Amino acid sequence: MSLRISLAATLLYAAFAGQTQAQDAAPAFNGDAKQGKELAYTCNGCHAIPNYKNVYPTYSVPKLHGQRPQYLVAALKAYKSGERSHGTMHSQAASMSDQDMADVAAYLAGPEVLSESKNDVPAEKRPKSSEVCLACHGTNGVGITPDYPTISGQHRDYLVRALIDYQKGGRKNAIMAGMAANLTREEIDALAAYYAGQKPALQSVPKKVSFLSSN
Ligand code: HEC
Ligand code: HEC
Numbered sequence: 001m002s003l004r005i006s007l008a009a010t011l012l013y014a015a016f017a018g019q020t021q022a023q024d025a026a027p028a029f030n031g032d033a034k035q036g037k038e039l040a041y042t043c044n045g046c047h048a049i050p051n052y053k054n055v056y057p058t059y060s061v062p063k064l065h066g067q068r069p070q071y072l073v074a075a076l077k078a079y080k081s082g083e084r085s086h087g088t089m090h091s092q093a094a095s096m097s098d099q100d101m102a103d104v105a106a107y108l109a110g111p112e113v114l115s116e117s118k119n120d121v122p123a124e125k126r127p128k129s130s131e132v133c134l135a136c137h138g139t140n141g142v143g144i145t146p147d148y149p150t151i152s153g154q155h156r157d158y159l160v161r162a163l164i165d166y167q168k169g170g171r172k173n174a175i176m177a178g179m180a181a182n183l184t185r186e187e188i189d190a191l192a193a194y195y196a197g198q199k200p201a202l203q204s205v206p207k208k209v210s211f212l213s214s215n
Pocket of ligand 1: 039040042043044045046047053054060061062063064072073075076084086088089092093104105108149161
């Protein structure tokens with residue numbers, strides 16, 4: 001019940017804030033956040049609720065706010081094509097055009113989180129197994145190009161789930177399948193805990209304060 005109320009409040013807020021949100025979208029990206037707002041109604045039922053869980057198996061629905069919109073489009077294409085096997089996300093993506101994906105990604109991502117620390121977390125403060133990850137995800141998990149996801153501040157259980165899926169073939173991305181193949185379960189847990197704890201962090205819900213302050 002309280003979830004429904006907070007969802008309604010979020011959607012209402014998003015309706016008023018849509019104009020601002022559109023202006024905040026990355027200029028080089030052709031997604032239109034205003035169009036995306038219409039498409040995002042269903043998505044917000046899961047992605048705008050903090051700590052909302054995938055039912056079986058149980059793990060947190062990923063945070064999308066602050067993510068790279070280009071990466072979100074790539075992920076949606078992977079669900080559509082079956083490269084990623086998640087059933088609900090396949091149904092969500094199946095009927096979307098490339099433009100729909102760009103629009104909804106622009107809306108859901110909002111302003112991207114950017115690394116303020118120049119990605120310079122020293123080696124002794126990181127898990128050893130993260131050495132190979134930083135070329136693409138940075139030392140703190142902020143993706144270094146728009147196609148590489150930001151994993152900084154993402155839910156820990158979702159990161160574990162994703163890495164195991166790359167190992168077991170539920171996700172078939174060739175780069176990540178190779179990266180995950182030889183990780184032990186202990187390394188996966190350590191990497192997920194490390195990146196989940198990094199800042200600047202992804203968020204589930206567009207922050208009301210950021211809408212207010214940009215008005
Ligand atoms: C019923 C809940 C639910 C709904 C509705 C839903 N999603 Fe998802 N979404 C999930 C879950 C769970 C995952 C993680 C799937 C996995 O393990 O690969 C996910 C993953 C994603 C990802 C990948 C994120 C990443 O970090 O790789 C994107 C992008 C996404 N959803 C976008 C959308 C969009 C756009 C919509 C609406 C058109 C939507 N979702 C609707 C539950 C939902
Ligand atoms: C050569 C570049 C590269 C390297 C190195 C790399 N990754 Fe990735 N990573 C990617 C790309 C590209 C994706 C998106 C794959 C997809 O579409 O499924 C990704 C996806 C992920 C995801 C899923 C994110 C999400 O939101 O669903 C996790 C978790 C992840 N990487 C962790 C790691 C870890 C841990 C390492 C080191 C062991 C690593 N990556 C090394 C490029 C890289």
